[in-house]
Amino acid sequence: MQSRTGFPVFGIPGSCLFCLSVEINVPGDRPGQEYVEVIVMDRRSFIRTGAITVGALSLARDVSLFGSTDAKMSVIKYSSSPTDAAGIAKEAEVLTRTAVEALGGMGRFVSKGESVCVKPNIAWNRTPEMAATTNPDAVAEVVRMCLDAGASKVVVLDNTCHKAEQCYPKSGIQAAAEAAGAEVILPSRRSFRNTRLTGAEVIKEWELFIDILEADRLINMPIAKHHGLSKLTLSMKNLMGCCGGNRNRFHQNLDGVLPDLAQFFKPDLVIMDAIRTMTANGPIGGNLADVVRKDTIIAGVDQVAIDAFGASLFGLEPAEISGVTEGQKRGLGTSDYSSLNPVIQTV
Amino acid sequence: MWVVRLRQTSQVFFVLLFFYLLIVTAYYPINQTGGPVSFFFEIDPLVLLSTWLAGVAIPAALFLSLIVVLATLIFGRWFCGWVCPLGAINQFFSSLTLRKPKDRIALGAFSPHLRWKYYLLFALLGGALIGMNLIGWFDPFSILMKGVGLAVYPLVSLGLVDFFDWIYAIDPGIGPVRATLVTEPVFGFLQDHFLPSEQPYYWGSFLLGTVLIAILLLNLVRMRFWCRYICPLGALLGVIGRNPIVRLVRDEETCSDCGLCVAECPGAANPDSKSWKPSECYYCWSCSSGCIERGITFEIAASSPKAAAGKAVGWLKDNPVSRHVRDWFKPPRRQRIGMERRAVLGAGLVGLTTGVMASVNPVVGQKRYSPDLIRPPGSLEEDEFLAACIRCGECMKVCPTNAIHPAWFEAGPIGLWTPLLNYEVGYCEYDCSLCTQVCPTDAIKLLDLPEKKETKIGMAMFDRSRCLPWAYARSCIVCEEHCPLPEKAIYFEEAEVRDEHGEPVVLKQPRVNPDLCIGCGACQHSCVYRDEPAIRVHSAGESRHFDNQVFI
Secondary structure: OEOOOOOEOOOOOOOOOOOOEEEEEEEOOOOOOEEEEEEEOOHHHHHHHHHHHHOOOOOOOOOOOOOOOOOOEEEEEOOOOOOOHHHHHHHHHHHHHHHHHOOOOHHHOOOOOOEEEEEEOOOOOOOHHHOOOOOHHHHHHHHHHHHHOOOOEEEEOOOOOOOHHHHHHHOOHHHHHHHHOOEEOOOOHHHEEEEEEOOOOOOOEEEEEHHHHHOOEEEEEOEEEEEOOOEEEOHHHHHHHHEOOOHHHHHHHHHHHHHHHHHHHOOOEEEEEEEEEEOOOOOOOOOHHHEEEEEEEEEEOOHHHHHHHHHHHOOOOHHHOOOHHHHHHOOOOOOOHHHHOOEEEEO | OHHHHHHHHHHHHHHHHHHHHHHOOOOEOOOEOOOOOOHHHHOOHHHHHHHHHOOOOOOHHHHHHHHHHHHHHHHOOHHHHHOOHHHHHHHHHHHHOOOOHHHHHHHOOOOHHHHHHHHHHHHHHHHHHOOOOOHHHHOHHHHHHHHHHHHHHHHHHHHHHHHHHHHHHHOOEEOOEEOHHHHHHHHHHHHHHOOOOOOOOOOOHHHHHHHHHHHHHHHHOOOOHHHHHHOHHHHHHHHHOOOOOEEEEEOOOOOOOOOHHHHHOOOOOOOOOOOOOHHHOOOOOHHHHHOOOOOEEEEEOOOOOOOOOOOEEOOEEOOHHHHHHHHHHOOOHHHOOOOOHHHHHHHHHHHHHHHHHHHOOOOOOOOOOOOOOOOOOOEOOHHHHHHHOOOOOHHHHHOOOOOEEEOOOEOEHHHOOOEEEOOOOOOOOOOOOHHHHHOOOOOEOOOOHHHHHHOOOOEEEEOOOOOHHHHOOOOOOHHHHHOOOOOOOEEEEEEEEEOOOOOEEEEEEEEEOOOOOOOOOHHHHHOOOOOOOOEEEEOOOOOOOOOOOOOO
16 A cells, blocks of 8 residues: 555554544546545544444543533623633633533543543634634633543644644643643644545545544534634634645635534534634734623534524624534534523523 | 864864754744854854945944954964864865875865965955945855755755654554654654754755755865865955964974875965965864874964064064064965965956946846845845845744745846745744844844834735636635734625626625735735735835835
8 A cells, every 4th residue: 555655554553443444545536646545434423333342431421410411502601701811711711611511511522531632723823812712721621621531631733724833832722731631732744634524515535634533532612703704713614623735725615615524523512712702803813902702601512503602692693604504404403502402601 | 182182072063053053043932043043144254344345234243253353363264173164064074085195195285276265255345345245155154054954954854754754654563562662752852852843945945955065075176175265254264364373383303294284284274384374274283183293283483583673664663563463464475375466456346346237237226126026024125135135044044934035036146045035835924023033134124023013025916817706706715814914904895796607696805905914925825826826925015115115
């Protein structure tokens, strides 16, 4: 078997126990191109089939006292708006923890011994105050909750738009996640593998971040903010950070591409940061005057509903946000978030 | 011999220091480099001299080179022997050539060709006088920085990363014992301390690497060929050190004329004769250590014999100091290398006239500007820039987004290897001012970050025949997304057009706001076209040129 670089490939590095991949030599659509195509079934169906042989690992679950494992969405707001760093950090931790517990606790999503990938938005070379990247303390809290639920390891990563070496430290996420016990992975040349996205309608195959494919669980942690093209960038758009290559081409048809990504990656949990929101000049921003505090975190399992709710936070209709209508049409969720009876709380 | 060992240690130290400073000429997360990366240029007297002659403001740090000048008045071209990293590398390569001792004596002999570097020096200085400062093409540190930093280092890094990625992919090993248990930690160490954070690619690196390799290969012809016959810094130090205080002293009685000292001498300085040439001697002590009679030392000695007591030397009283100074201005015949004053002045004149001819062109005459010549933020006006830039490549090496490249002829032939921004390879990072920090001659003036963010280096323009919403009725505006300004310089107008099926479609059609655009190229770099982007930055609008403006 030949690899893309032309060196012989004898096998796959051993860590993808839960990743059923078959490597075949494929003549590409373009003449003369040959590459290793890893056909990966979408992770959800893998975990299900894998679970049959692996068996029930452990029934010990981190069940919260007040939440319910039936809840599909939670919206938690903070009662105050602290301006000091320590205050905001505490706010982020409390909101995140409460949002997950309202859904039944992290044990509902992560079982003992599983590996988790937390995918925040680290895309831009901005400090946390600029609200271009996910709140670092919220990310750290999610890492801690996963480890408490028995995760074997937690990786935190994003395929950034600006240089990763600048974005990871500047956003505060690298330091916060490492302090919480996560393995922070920077994208590099070997991070991506050409993969066929089964079930996709527009993007049939793309280079995807290997560490995400190989994790057992995926927690998508976007930050809600303004975006010139899609009006807002919310949870489905955040999945673009799982892709490599020339993904700026996705913008020609975000309505088609975002549901492709959403249905392929199917995050186990989505936690959306709306503590600080950028209301104009997104997605990079750069003007503190555009950042508005909403002091809210939304968590849930329905990506379409979460994006629809996110629209309402900015006073927009769900249908105005790229991917929501199409996502609902494809059965990925509902834009009628109130029908899910979200747990709404102020702490 | 212990002095030789000391000298070799010094050479190794400065070579390692040069490479270390080269490696840390890079981005560290707080918009600064990893050390005093311009050090070698700051101690380079040729940089100080040419910057002064070219009439541009001299950064204070360059005066550090006066220490080298002072030491050269005392110890001659010790700098070439003990400090210069290119000299050390040349000496090392010379030592690899295998020759019979008999041939080495012939090849180590003094020759009139040693004059050529002085002619080159004066031609370059003549050109600098008129603002055509081409020192940077011949300065050894410039050559080393460009050749290593922009060619060899990227190549080595590519090779190493390819190697470690290959081992990772094939994962060889037996059972639980895998090669990656060793290679991955080594790779991690290299990534933390040696490798660049992202593989850099430079247009023109092939030529730069070839120039460096050619210089190294010249050592097959003669030992330290570059240092003997071409190096203008060596020539300048030779002029300053033409009558040093510490001199080679040879015991003429015990000397058996074996010629071994000549065979060892890298500078062809005639250590075996009364006509030792101080301006060609690197004070490397190889002659001394090669001498079987132990007859050569370096000591404080007189350049001329003691004159009769009381005799006047010009208008000064005769004493060792005044004799020494006189001998500096008019060296004794035997220690001169035989250049005629006419030839030296002629070389200077050649440089001067070439400079005059080069300045008669529309770009430098500032009537027209080259649209592709986008200079780093903080750059001087073009004619001053060409006079101040020493083509060292520091800005190209430090740029974290690999946006700065050596020019080919975009700035005219004189502009070869000056920096320009290439937005297909990189873009000018908004929160970065590193290029302004590393320029040794302030051809790129130091800017603090807020100043840099206001500096315009060009302006973006849309190619509506390619841009998707304009030409193909498809959505895009990735350029707008990537514009880093807090208030974006790209805005859009919603327009309804008909697509290929005749269906109406509402599109966001982008335009550039000329008042806001700073020409950073993030838009051009992010454009979906991988061949020719549909939004391109041109130099019009750059703040450094009052005339190269469009909008009022």
